[in-house]
Amino acid sequence: MNWRIIGIxxxxxxxxxxxxxxxxxxxxxxxxxxxxxxxxxxxxxxENLEIGLYAPVALPAFTEIEExxxxxxxxxxxxxxxxxxxxxxYVAGVALPAxxxxxxxxxxxxxxRLYFTPDVPQEMKETVAxxxxxxxxxxxxxxxxxxxxxxxxxxxxxxxxIPPRDRLRPLLAIxxxxxxxxxxxxxxxxxxxxxxxxxxxxxxxSIRDLFVAKGITGTGLAFGQALLFMAVVGGMSxxxxxxxxxxxxxxxxxxxxxxxxxxxxxxxxSVLAWSIxxxxxxxxxxxxxxxxxxxxxxxxxxxxxxxVDTVHRVANxxxxxxxxxxxxxxxxxxxxxxxxxxITVLRRKFQ
Amino acid sequence: xxLKRVGILLGKEFLYGSKGYIFIFAIxxxxxxxxxISLIFGTLFTEKPKLGVLEDDRSELVAMIQGLDTITxxxxxNIADIKHAVETGAADVGIVLPADFDxxxxxxxxxxxxxxxxxxxxxKNRTIIAVTITNLVRExxxxxxxxxxxxxxxxxxxxxxxxxxxxxxxxxxxxxxxxLMLPAxxxxxxxxxxxxxxxxxxxxxMGEVFTAKGLVGIILSLFMGILILVINQAFGSEPLxxxxxxxxxxxxxxxxxxxxxxLMKDFAALFTVWKSAGIILFAPVFIYLFPEIPQxxxxxxxxxxxxxxxxxxxxRGGSWPEISIEVFVLIGLDLILLGLVxxxxxxxxxxxA
Numbered sequence: 001m002n003w004r005i006i007g008i009x010x011x012x013x014x015x016x017x018x019x020x021x022x023x024x025x026x027x028x029x030x031x032x033x034x035x036x037x038x039x040x041x042x043x044x045x046x047e048n049l050e051i052g053l054y055a056p057v058a059l060p061a062f063t064e065i066e067e068x069x070x071x072x073x074x075x076x077x078x079x080x081x082x083x084x085x086x087x088x089x090y091v092a093g094v095a096l097p098a099x100x101x102x103x104x105x106x107x108x109x110x111x112x113r114l115y116f117t118p119d120v121p122q123e124m125k126e127t128v129a130x131x132x133x134x135x136x137x138x139x140x141x142x143x144x145x146x147x148x149x150x151x152x153x154x155x156x157x158x159x160x161x162i163p164p165r166d167r168l169r170p171l172l173a174i175x176x177x178x179x180x181x182x183x184x185x186x187x188x189x190x191x192x193x194x195x196x197x198x199x200x201x202x203x204x205x206s207i208r209d210l211f212v213a214k215g216i217t218g219t220g221l222a223f224g225q226a227l228l229f230m231a232v233v234g235g236m237s238x239x240x241x242x243x244x245x246x247x248x249x250x251x252x253x254x255x256x257x258x259x260x261x262x263x264x265x266x267x268x269x270s271v272l273a274w275s276i277x278x279x280x281x282x283x284x285x286x287x288x289x290x291x292x293x294x295x296x297x298x299x300x301x302x303x304x305x306x307x308v309d310t311v312h313r314v315a316n317x318x319x320x321x322x323x324x325x326x327x328x329x330x331x332x333x334x335x336x337x338x339x340x341x342x343i344t345v346l347r348r349k350f351q
Numbered sequence: 352x353x354l355k356r357v358g359i360l361l362g363k364e365f366l367y368g369s370k371g372y373i374f375i376f377a378i379x380x381x382x383x384x385x386x387x388i389s390l391i392f393g394t395l396f397t398e399k400p401k402l403g404v405l406e407d408d409r410s411e412l413v414a415m416i417q418g419l420d421t422i423t424x425x426x427x428x429n430i431a432d433i434k435h436a437v438e439t440g441a442a443d444v445g446i447v448l449p450a451d452f453d454x455x456x457x458x459x460x461x462x463x464x465x466x467x468x469x470x471x472x473x474x475k476n477r478t479i480i481a482v483t484i485t486n487l488v489r490e491x492x493x494x495x496x497x498x499x500x501x502x503x504x505x506x507x508x509x510x511x512x513x514x515x516x517x518x519x520x521x522x523x524x525x526x527x528x529x530x531l532m533l534p535a536x537x538x539x540x541x542x543x544x545x546x547x548x549x550x551x552x553x554x555x556x557m558g559e560v561f562t563a564k565g566l567v568g569i570i571l572s573l574f575m576g577i578l579i580l581v582i583n584q585a586f587g588s589e590p591l592x593x594x595x596x597x598x599x600x601x602x603x604x605x606x607x608x609x610x611x612x613x614l615m616k617d618f619a620a621l622f623t624v625w626k627s628a629g630i631i632l633f634a635p636v637f638i639y640l641f642p643e644i645p646q647x648x649x650x651x652x653x654x655x656x657x658x659x660x661x662x663x664x665x666x667r668g669g670s671w672p673e674i675s676i677e678v679f680v681l682i683g684l685d686l687i688l689l690g691l692v693x694x695x696x697x698x699x700x701x702x703x704a
């Protein structure tokens with residue numbers, strides 16, 4: 001293997017890649033766009049229902065309740081309560097009447113007013129009404145003879161829920177890798193289309209040098225950007241080495257896919273046409289992270305699942321080598337198979 | 352005009368045009384934009400709490416939960432399935448009701464519910480599910496609510512969530528990206544390759560060529576407009592009127608596209624016009640986005656007469672009387688633009704790059 005020739009070829013490929021204005025724009029603007037999307041999305045999740053309460057009399061069930069997910073704040077007057085609701089401080093305001101305690105003792109039904117802003121959905125109004133009704137039941141001492149045995153499945157994230165933007169992180173990293181897949185596929189198909197590939201092969205460069213150079217270019221472009229993205233959005237803070245290896249394998253995976261795509265593409269438009277189905281397929285596993293439970297186990301046959309799952313578990317749950325080694329092993333297997341297949345079909349095309 | 356020739360040209364436009372970058376972009380861009388806006392402004396992340404239920408006997412509780420709008424409920428047939436659903440997040444909480452649950456609670460006998468809780472579920476979702484179930488059990492046992500509850504909505508104006516406010520932007524992009532850019536780029540491409548010159552020496556007339564290119568743009572913009580409205584569940588109660596507005600909007604977009612296609616020499620010039628003059632097309636939606644801006648300003652811009660009926664029909668539950676004036680103005684604008692297309696074409700003959 002001639003590393004000097006490989007180096008020259010890599011430099012040429014980088015130069016060609018950045019000469020295609022579309023991919024240059026997609027690369028630079030896209031990267032900024034992904035980072036902006038990440039930082040625009042909420043950085044935290046409000047996992048509590050925040051309710052304002054005006055209570056002229058102290059009712060322990062209302063004023064002293066301590067329940068996960070429910071945050072009841074006392075407000076001095078009904079007017080202040082209305083203002084706080086309009087300002088969005090609380091999702092709902094609850095105003096207890098002054099005679100509530102007397103009426104409850106007399107078994108009469110006091111009238112409780114709930115205040116909402118117009119944009120609060122109907123189901124939220126119903127939910128708050130159900131909660132207040134339940135607190136009233138508790139205040140009147142009406143018990144139920146039901147025991148509940150609870151079992152938490154998976155790590156209990158109460159108090160530290162995963163923000164939407166961190167759920168989106170694997171998807172954005174995958175998109176960055178995919179765009180580079182298109183870039184490399186276009187680069188290779190251009191070489192074939194212009195027949196420069198055969199010109200290269202009559203030089204001292206071997207076909208192995210050619211694939212090594214293309215592989216390094218593709219993996220480098222994809223891996224470099226995905227790595228930079230993860231570093232910018234804080235995905236490298238927990239287990240940087242695992243993320244690094246996962247993204248490197250992701251880079252190899254899309255390079256193999258790019259070889260496959262370029263083997264069936266004739267020009268830029270056919271690269272786009274073949275890339276879009278591959279893009280959609282490889283992106284699907286990210287949705288299992290964003291919308292848990294929305295997709296069934298069949299996604300495990302898609303190679304990018306093992307990349308997405310690893311990035312998600314490591315970056316969002318702090319998983320270590322012991323938890324994700326199998327993922328990396330399967331991903332490596334997919335990388336080897338897809339890259340081998342890509343090289344084989346592309347080599348046939350060259351010859 | 353020969354309909355057969357228009358049909359052949361239309362087929363050609365779809366066959367070759369659909370492989371073009373602009374065609375793909377006109378489909379992908381509005382979908383991606385719609386998805387991103389949904390993500391950012393919360394439609395996709397504001398799901399109701401999800402409850403999984405496994406019961407030995409038919410319990411009234413399950414039927415009551417299924418009738419609620421506040422919780423999404425799914426029934427499972429065995430422990431393994433319900434645990435798997437909770438583990439993967441398909442359910443926030445999964446409850447297993449014992450046999451004779453209803454009779455036990457009605458008799459006041461002690462009974463036990465097993466609850467599997469997804470570790471990642473939000474605390475408020477867990478609370479909502481627990482409180483709701485308790486409330487329903489009380490109903491089954493005949494306990495009467497000790498209080499009356501009155502819900503009061505504060506504020507006179509209905510505030511529109513941001514993802515709803517942004518819907519007209521996406522619809523307009525969907526209609527204009529396909530409707531304007533597709534005929535414009537197609538014409539510029541044909542001028543550059545001189546294939547138009549070749550076409551008009553055949554019995555095909557320029558009118559037939561323009562009709563075919565326009566139809567492709569209208570069909571694509573209509574398809575994308577409908578798709579975006581369906582995805583955003585904003586089709587309203589007057590779908591036929593909405594389609595009529597989208598068709599008229601698509602015609603306007605195509606007419607702008609054909610005029611640009613005739614006038615512009617190359618893609619660079621077209622994209623420069625799109626970037627600089629695009630603000631005129633999208634001005635009404637920005638005015639709609641910010642209610643603080645005097646709304647009458649929007650009436651100056653032609654696309655106002657597309658945006659206003661779409662908003663009225665899809666978000667405000669409007670019908671024909673509320674949109675009739677805008678629709679007639681839109682028809683008038685389409686006719687004026689049609690005249691402009693014919694005038695520009697006549698002045699620019701022969702069409703060469």
